[in-house]
Amino acid sequence: MRIKSLWITFLFLTLPLCAAAQQWSVEKANEWSKNKPWFCGVNYIPAYAISYTAMWDPSTFSPKKIEEEIELMEECGLNCARVVLQYAVYAENPKRFKKSFRTFLDICDRHGVMVMPIFFDPVACGANTDPKPGPQDEPLEGWYGWAWSPSPGYTMTFDVRTHPLLEKFVKDVMTTFRDDSRIMAWDLYNEPVHYAQNGKSEWPLLRSVFKWAREVNPSQPVTSSIWNGNEDLNSFLSENSDIITFHIYAPAEETLDMYRRMKAYGRPVILTEWMHRINKSTIKDVLPALKEAGCDCMMWGLVNGKNQTHLPWGHRPEMGPYTGPWQHDIFHGDMTAYDPEEIELLKQLTADKTRQVSSATPHQHSRLQGVPGPLRCKVLRKQQ
Numbered sequence: 001m002r003i004k005s006l007w008i009t010f011l012f013l014t015l016p017l018c019a020a021a022q023q024w025s026v027e028k029a030n031e032w033s034k035n036k037p038w039f040c041g042v043n044y045i046p047a048y049a050i051s052y053t054a055m056w057d058p059s060t061f062s063p064k065k066i067e068e069e070i071e072l073m074e075e076c077g078l079n080c081a082r083v084v085l086q087y088a089v090y091a092e093n094p095k096r097f098k099k100s101f102r103t104f105l106d107i108c109d110r111h112g113v114m115v116m117p118i119f120f121d122p123v124a125c126g127a128n129t130d131p132k133p134g135p136q137d138e139p140l141e142g143w144y145g146w147a148w149s150p151s152p153g154y155t156m157t158f159d160v161r162t163h164p165l166l167e168k169f170v171k172d173v174m175t176t177f178r179d180d181s182r183i184m185a186w187d188l189y190n191e192p193v194h195y196a197q198n199g200k201s202e203w204p205l206l207r208s209v210f211k212w213a214r215e216v217n218p219s220q221p222v223t224s225s226i227w228n229g230n231e232d233l234n235s236f237l238s239e240n241s242d243i244i245t246f247h248i249y250a251p252a253e254e255t256l257d258m259y260r261r262m263k264a265y266g267r268p269v270i271l272t273e274w275m276h277r278i279n280k281s282t283i284k285d286v287l288p289a290l291k292e293a294g295c296d297c298m299m300w301g302l303v304n305g306k307n308q309t310h311l312p313w314g315h316r317p318e319m320g321p322y323t324g325p326w327q328h329d330i331f332h333g334d335m336t337a338y339d340p341e342e343i344e345l346l347k348q349l350t351a352d353k354t355r356q357v358s359s360a361t362p363h364q365h366s367r368l369q370g371v372p373g374p375l376r377c378k379v380l381r382k383q384q
Contacts, residue, residue, distance in 0.1 A: 021217040024242035026266045032221055033243070033268035037353035039184070039296035040287075040346075041080030041113065042073065043273060047305025047333050051128070051149040052084040052121070054136040054306075058093075061100050067107045069303050072331060074111035076343060077350025080184055081108060082116040082272055082298050087152035087169050092133045094169075098176055105182045114184040116272070116298075119170055119209060121151050121190040122202060129154040139306045142317035144327075148307060158200040163208055170212045178218035185243060187272065188213055189224045193233050210240045225272050226262070243268040249276035252289040259295045268296075275299035277325040278312055283342040291349050294356035301329035304338070 024032070046066050049055040073081070083104070090097040101117075108115050125145030128137070130153035140146040152169075156162040170188075177183055192206045206224070213222045221242035226234050238244065244262045248255050248271065255274065262269040271290065274297055275281050283299070290297050304310050310326040326338055330346070337343045 020211065020214040022214065023240055024221060029221065029242050029267045036355070037079065038291065038294065038350075038355045039080045039114070039270065039298075040291075040350050040353075041078045041082070041298045042302045043298055043300045044069075044073075044081040044083050044302055045305075045307060047303040050136050050139055050147045050306040051131070052086045052151060053088055053131045053133065053149045055083075056086045056089040056097065056100055057133050057136070058089075058096060058100070059135050063103050063107060066104065067110075068335070070107050070111045070113055072335060073113055073302065076330075076346050077353075078346075079112055079350070079353065080114045080116065080296075080298060082118065082187065084118045084121045084151055084190065085173065086131065086149070087120075087156070087166065088131045088149075089133050090169050090173070091165065094172060098173060101173070101177075105177075105180065109182045115182060116184045116187050117173075118187040118190050119151070119173075120157070120166075120188065120192075120205065122154070122157060123191065124148060124150045124154070130156075139308060140317065142308075142311070142315065142319070142322070144309065144311040144313060144315045145307055157202060157205055160204050163205060166205070167208065167212050170209060171216055174213060174216045174218055178216055178220070180220075183218075183220050185221045185223055185245075185270075186213060186218060187224060187245065188222055191227045191247065192224060192237075193230060206236070221268075223270075227273075238265050241267075243270060245270045245272045247271070247273035249274060249279050249281045251280040252286045255281065255286055256289055256293055256295075259290075259293060271295055271297040273298065273300055275301070276327055278327055283330070283339075283346055287346070287349055292356060299328075299330075303331045303333060303335065304329040305333055310338075 045052060046055055046062065046069060048060060048062060048065055054060050085101065105115055125148045126143065128147045128149045131149035131151070137147040150157070152166055156166065174186065188209045189206050193202045210222070223241040223243050223245045224237050225245040225247050226237050227247040244265050244267045246258060246262050246269070248258045250258075255271070259269060259271065274286065275283065287297070301309050304326070309328040311322050312324070312327050315322055330338055330342060332338060
């Protein structure tokens with residue numbers, strides 16, 4: 001009888017510790033955002049890296065080159081960076097990977113840059129759908145994103161039997177850095193559920209990564225970006241993300257319209273992918289509007305390099321030399337500006353990081369209706 005009583009007491013005492021955390025309340029999310037500066041940054045990958053596998057792999061990981069580029073961010077007043085953590089490199093040596101990530105955080109912190117890590121990214125622009133550690137392919141000139149590698153890779157994404165390995169990855173990294181003030185937020189899954197065929201789906205991994213994150217319960221918010229017109233997906237993301245993040249590559253008016261729609265969820269909002277000069281998503285036109293609206297944002301690209309993201313989505317060598325405006329990135333590989341006027345405006349806008357008050361009226365809703373066409377343009381890119 002005494003043993004039974006002790007067992008019941010033990011269960012009662014440990015139950016709160018075992019219960020998984022839930023989505024932050026609107027009040028907690030907004031308290032997190034309170035008194036923070038206006039965030040303006042980039043989606044970062046070093047110029048030396050043809051993919052995030054190459055960024056983190058010990059054969060090519062270069063703190064020196066990364067620091068040179070992060071210094072450019074500081075000079076421009078940029079204060080946040082979004083970056084993919086490659087599972088394949090972690091799996092080869094978890095301790096070494098976490099040391100490299102800590103080095104990256106150290107570099108960013110020295111230059112006033114906060115970091116938004118991404119665990120999973122299904123994007124693959126070439127044939128490299130199951131990345132492996134070690135030296136990576138060299139660029140194929142004229143091919144946008146040649147050898148860009150997903151994380152963890154398509155096989156593991158769809159094979160639920162491998163997901164315990166991914167659970168270890170997420171929980172190990174997140175637990176290690178769960179209270180690190182240099183981490184802005186955790187982006188659990190970049191642009192999920194863009195790829196499904198033969199009955200395969202990204203839904204199991206997407207649901208699982210939110211569950212794993214809640215079990216760790218980090219002090220930083222977790223999120224995954226709204227990026228297309230899938231209502232079920234957008235509903236799931238808005239009901240599980242602590243802060244709302246979204247992607248759009250469109251002119252200023254459409255970008256602001258989407259920002260207002262995101263603000264309607266009543267939570268802090270960050271535009272985590274934008275800038276597509278060909279689509280009139282430019283620093284000169286869009287960034288002043290984002291600053292005035294108080295929308296935190298991260299453009300795509302810093303220093304142009306091996307992944308050739310200055311080319312349009314889907315560009316291939318057989319199309320011939322590309323002579324149009326750069327799609328992404330703001331510096332050449334030699335650290336000179338692609339457009340000095342852009343850099344000057346960027347410095348002017350980031351000099352004062354006081355957050356403006358948005359004119360959007362927040363309220364909760366469960367569905368996002370009427371997603372504009374430009375938000376969907378990336379679907380075509382991913383399936384080429």
